[in-house]
Amino acid sequence: MSSLSAEQIAKALELKNEGNVFIKKQDYAKAAELYTKAIELDPNHSAYFSNRALAHLKLDNFQSCLHDCDEALALDPANLKAHHRRGLAYIGLLEFKKARSDLQIVLKSKPGDVTAKRALGVCEKFIREERFRKAIGGDEEYGKVDFCESLKLETYDANTDLAKYEGPKLELEQLTDAKGDAAGAEVKNMTTEFISRLVNEVFLQSKNIPKKYAAAIISHANRLFRREPTVVELSNRSDPSVTISVCGDTHGQLYDVLNIFRKFGKVGPNHIYLFNGDFVDRGSWSCEVALLFYSLKILYPDSIYLNRGNHESNNMNKIYGFEDECKYKYSARIFDMFSQSFESLPLATVINNDYLVMHGGLPSDTSCTLEDFKKINRFSQPPREGAFMELLWSDPQEADGFGPSQRGLGFAFGSDITAQFLQKNKLRKIFRSHEVRMGGVQLEHNGKLVTVFSAPNYCDSQGNLGGIIHVVPGKGQLIQNGNDDEDLIIETFEAVPHPDVKPMAYSNGGLGF
Structure with a gap:
């Protein structure tokens, strides 16, 4: 741990708090910038890294999020937010077994966490599908159905929607x-x-x-x-x-x-x-x-x-x-x-x-x-x-x-x-x-x-x-x-008004946090 002046510690905390304001405003790029300045002044706080990880996660910068979570957990292995955000970053990187490990740690301490539960469900689904692909030959193209060219219109005739x-x-x-x-x-x-x-x-x-x-x-x-x-x-x-x-x-x-x-x-x-x-x-x-x-x-x-x-x-x-x-x-x-x-x-x-x-x-x-x-x-x-x-x-x-x-x-x-x-x-x-x-x-x-x-x-x-x-x-x-x-x-x-339907309104998991 490096030796820091009281002034550095106070300024870093001020920058972190300012970053939190921009997170609430959903200006994640500005938040990441402020967290970076806080870390440059005081690199000893696990929360500063896990906060910046959230900003990177929201920006789809999964590798940067992963790096920040690793730094946060090196400083505080009990930082559950870092485990949670690293799990979501691994999902973004399509590394579902690694994501599962982090999410299981979160749910062990917080079994009612809905976001972690949904994300874990997505991981389990991907892992099962991968296991199935390997069981039938390990080739994603194996047994692939040509849905568009084999379409039979008559199979839809009994649908009530028609x-x-x-x-x-x-x-x-x-x-x-x-x-x-x-x-x-x-x-x-x-x-x-x-x-x-x-x-x-x-x-x-x-x-x-x-x-x-x-x-x-x-x-x-x-x-x-x-x-x-x-x-x-x-x-x-x-x-x-x-x-x-x-x-x-x-x-x-x-x-x-x-x-x-x-x-x-x-x-x-x-x-x-x-x-x-x-x-x-x-x-x-x-x-x-x-x-x-x-x-x-x-x-x-x-x-x-x-x-x-x-x-x-x-x-x-x-x-x-x-x-x-x-x-x-x-x-x-x-x-x-x-x-x-x-x-x-x-x-x-x-x-x-x-x-x-x-x-x-x-x-x-x-x-x-x-x-x-x-x-x-x-x-x-x-x-x-x-x-x-x-x-x-x-x-x-x-x-x-x-x-x-x-x-x-x-x-x-x-x-x-x-x-x-x-x-x-x-x-x-x-x-x-x-x-x-x-x-x-x-x-x-x-x-x-x-x-x-x-x-x-x-x-x-x-x-x-x-x-x-x-x-x-x-x-x-x-x-x-x-x-x-x-x-x-x-x-x-500019954007135009639309009905009050949230982004990813139909999503059952993944990064719909």
Whole structure:
């Protein structure tokens, strides 16, 4: 234990208490900053580290949370909050056996802790599933069912939800293969009128469409996604009347998604939208957002595109609410179909041979090129390492080179890595998402990398703006929101009111604390 002056100890305590105020305000980044200053003055308090661990946990910085919990427990092995937060960080890192050990310690002392009980239940479920996979051969792909392509529409005909449904109707076609077996479904009459009524008469009235409709929409959209390359190429250079708009994470915030279309224009032949991953989880209207995007894809297959984000994956959906929401509103089978459709989503998009758009960040293998991205076999759950995972998970950092990720998956990459990749691949900028930016859009790495995040007031707590980037060759607006590119318009928007439904309202565990 280092020797500290009374003044240092008092100032550290003051900073810790100020950090607690910002935790209550849900400004977790500011809280972490204040706890860090307190620790720099007085590194001998276990609570300072466990408090900062909470701030990191709320920011999804699981590796940083884990480190702080280790420090807290080294100072005070009886710090139950550190065990609890470390357990939740391990869940975020998908290390469920380690999480279970910490959570069991918490429940031994506090058997009535509801959050710890729910989280432990999630751990036990994952551990059982892993044990089962090993028992049948250890391969996640073993015995995998093609839910979208084997869909039999008739299996939904007996459902009462179809008979009671009074919303807009769809005409569906059962597809078959050469042997006459079921091969998915096609929606025959998707129209702007259907989508408008879907939103206004169903979603905004807190209703669901029949499971048969949901299954057909997912099956049809999945087929469209599978036809697209791993790296989609878009261009509007030859037609200045077309706008390409890039949005970041929307995270099930239906009312803000509808505001995007209301404020910036609807999807159509002259307005292409690219949603850059993470359109499900966290928010409590993820089913509605996904079904809206998929319906628009069916109607305008060349005017709306979806890149895959790290939350378009099974592990994230189990932890952050989409699976539970899907089961509550529809069924486990509908979730399975969504899961398969997420595996079909492209990983990146190139616009006008100038802008690379992917959800997370650049790969740690600096020899990896855009051509290598195109060769990735994306039709699976993301691996734990490699370019596939890093495109979904990595984040930028201020320092050059690579550093450890605060999240625990992927890496942090510097401006030199961004500059080298752009030069090697003859690109101008990278657009990515994956992180809250208080201004909605932030230019980083000397303007070569732009983070765009489109879920304003994220999780009803962050107070951030949403952002959108319009690619409009020769018609850009310089300086606005920091823009330095004559081919871009960068705009921001505020959150709009929504019904009093909390984020992750349907979640049964995981990180819904």
